[in-house]
Amino acid sequence: MAPDPGPSFPAPDKRRAPSAAEPFVPERKWLGALPDKFVATLVDLVSTQALRDDVTALATFHTRHTFSSQIAAAADHLVARFAAAGYPAASKVAWSRGGHTGENIVAIKAGSQPAGRVVVLCAHYDSRMQAPSDATARAPGADDNASGVAAMLEIARLLADLPVRDTMHFVAFSGEEQGLWGSTEYAAQLAAAGTAVHRLVNLDMIGFPPPDGSVTVERDLGNAVASNDADSVAFGAVMAQAAADYTNLPVRLGPIYSSDYMPFEARGWVTIGAFEGEGNPNYHNTSDDVGTVNFDYLTAVTRMTLATLLRLNLVAVGEASSGVDLYIRDSLADTGAQPSPVPHWTSPDIWVRNDASAADNPEDGHQPPINNQPNYLYARVRNRGTVAVPAGAARVRVHRCDPGTGMIWPRDFSPIGELVVTEDIPAGGAVRVGPFTWTPSIVDHECLLAIASAPGDSAFPDVYPGALNHGLLVHYDNNVGQRNVAPVLSVPGGKQEVTLWLRGGLAETSNVMTLDATALPADSTLDLRLSGRLTDGAAVAGFTLAGETARTRTLRLRGGQVGTLGQVRLDTAERAQLDLTVDFSTQAEHLRRYPIIFSQEQDGVASGKETIEITAVKEVADMFFGNPRTMEVHVVTCPWWPRISAANKAPFFALRDALARGYDGCAHCLPAANHG
Structure with missing residues (x-):
């Protein structure tokens, strides 16, 4: 028996809403304390470049009209894009309506709850000119609706490895421009299979902001079924609040109309949508091309939508109600609030001792680790919650990162060890965990991470296995602490040489490197050898040119001075090596440790700071x-x-x-x- 096709709909027209959208007044606005660390970290991972690439690829098709010869190639492209995002089983689901056939592209992510209901994120991928049946005219459809499809693909990518409650369907519909044909047939197929849609979010035209920069959150107000209105209004409020919590988007509240949520609403299911609002002059026109899309706006709407789905469906969201809130301080001023204050790489709750014998008191504080011999690392875990964590329930993991990496978690980190906390962590209290034994093998700076977790308070790495900048992890998750340390030579001698690294991020960045030698005697010299490319076009201050080859330049800094190298371009995940040679000359004290501070900013934001202690050893010449x-x-x-x-x-x-x-x-x- 063929599935009930449901009602028919006219060709959509998004130029005029049935009722005006009204401004949304949020319950709260982000003022420094994040509503949820998992959501905050994940929405920050939305890639503007990925959105741009997907919109550009779809708009490159001459047309994606449902009746065109190119719609099949567009469908193949989307199957490949879903596979690249982590859904190798993504498939084409055929539909037939009104004597026409087409294909929806479906990717499914299984949830932890029993089968029977799903959460749907959808966007149509077909495009058109003014005439619904003109299948040959140029119709790039960048905003309508490559923007919605790109956002859906990016959200699917970020959710691919996350635990979710309800099974999720990511669906790219065709036939939307002819009368919601693909979505009508998909709704019928789900109903025939006995699958209920718990919540549906539709993305249609989200790349051309109105003058006030707002996004319209569309809710079900009437339409075919009245019983789902209240839940739609409540779900729309979740999306609107997500915009306030995790973006700077103003929000308007409007009705759903003329898009792919309508067939699902007609079956009594709860639907909402994100829409830029009426007024795009490029609507159904050849001028709806990539150049008219505002990608910062599209990024913000994508983040809002991702935050909405995470609040709805991520297993770890909502742990605050457990009463357990473990944290490791990132600085002396850190109280466990998220995000943590900057700098976040000097945790006083992570420290190293050179001796673990009974004669050593770990509470005596941090000692510089000594190279090529066992050192002993401790972490202090605090509980700012209202419920004690019983002995044996919490665990602490410690990792280290070589300086010659991009410091991307977890790719560039290796484990030092993991310990179960063997005593209670009382509410408002703290315990010391350790020692973790660690033998550094390089004379350089290293990044140490300690990660605490317990039932009811997962750390972000417990939930998300994907890659992200380690600074983002530490900044947003109070379960994670970072301390940068500088192992010292066990037998110092001669001129001191240190390898430093400038590290690229998850995208191309503009960087500023600072070398602070103010603590060194004035007759000391610091020679920094680096690729000549790094200094091309760079803003150099404090350094003088001491040498040059076809590929490298050596910059010299005198003791007591600060040198900066600005406007340094680094590619994605690039590692730029800098070889530093320190000659202390005559004024330095033999075997005294002198601190040199090396720091880096990426796109105006502090991304790393290392205090390197160099032991002055007099050479014969000195x-x-x-x-x-x-x-x-x-x-x-x-x-x-x-x-x-x-x-x-x-x-x-x-x-x-x-x-x-x-x-x-x-x-x-x-x-x-x-x-x-």
Whole structure:
């Protein structure tokens, strides 16, 4: 028996709504405390470039008219795009209506709840000119509706590996422009299979903002069935509030009309939509091309929609009601609020000790880790919730990251260890966890992450296995703490060399590198060798050019100074190596540790800061030598140096030491210390 086809609908016309949209006044506006860390982190991962690429690819088709010869190629393209987003089983679902056939593209994500009801995110992929039946005219349909399809693909990508409650259908409809044919048939197919639609979100024309920059959240107000109106209004309020919580979009509340939610509403299901509002002059015109799409606006609407679906369907959302809220401080000022204050890479709740014997007190604080020997890492986990976490329920994982990476989680991090918390974590209290044994093997800075989680308070990595910038993870999730450390040489000697890295992000970025050597003696020199490409067009301050080859440049900075390198372009996930050589010369104290601060900004936002402790070791060229026969002190560049026997070269690390022992400065090489 063929499924009930349901009612018929006219060709859609989005130029005039049946009633005016009204401004939405949010319950709250984001003022520093995020409603949900999972939602906040995930919406930040929406890629404007991915949206641009998908809109461009779809608008490149001469037309995507349902009756055209190119609609099949567009369908194949969408199947491939869903597969790339994590849905290899995405398929074409055929429909037939009014003597015409077409294909909807469907990708399904299974949920944890029993089968029988689904959440649908949909957008039509067909396009047209003014005449509904003109299948040959150029119809790029960038806003109508490549914008909606691109948003759906990006949301599907971000949800691919996340646990959801209800099974989700991502559906690209054809036949919309002829009278909602594809969506009408899909609604009939679901009903015939006994599948109920719990909630449906439709995206149609979301790339051309009105003058006030608002988005219209469309709700069911009347239409074929009245019993679903209240739930639609309530669901629309969730979407409107998501815009206030996670974007800067003003919201208007309007009615659903003339789009693919209508066949589902007619079956009594709860539907809403996102729509830019009336007024796009390019509607059903060849001028509806990529150049007319506002991709920042499209990104914001995509984030709003993703936040709505996460609030509805992500398993981990809503854990605040559990009463457990573990956190690891990112700074002394951190109280566990999300996002955490900047800087977030100096956690006082993560520290290293060089000794784990009974004689050592871990509460004595952080010690610089020592290279090539075991070090012992501790973390302090706090509970700002109202419910205690019993012993054995919480766990802490610690990871490290090599400096020569993009510091992308989890790709660039390796585990140090995991421990179960063996004592209660009382509400308002804290416990120390550790030690975790760790042997650094490079003389450089490293990034340490500690991640705490417990039933009722998952850490973001427990929920989302995908890649993201580690700074985003630490900033938004109070379960995660970060401390950057600088392992030191166990046997220092000679000039000190350190490898530094500028790290690209998840997209191309403009960077500023700062090297702060104000703590070093003025006669010290810091030579920074880097690719010449990095300095091309860069804004250089504080450095001088000390050397150049066909591929590299060496920039020199004096002790006591700060050098900056600005407007440095880095590609996605690029790692740019910088080789730093520090020569302390004569004024430095032998074996004293001097701090050098290396920091990076990406697109105006702090992305990393390392304090590197360098041990000053005097080389022969930096030392002073007293001649017991003449009671003069010399340096190796003295013209008399070759004539002095080795037996008459008593070494001193500092000139003052030689003078205190009765030596006088050589009139040739140390005239300032010569007293006749």
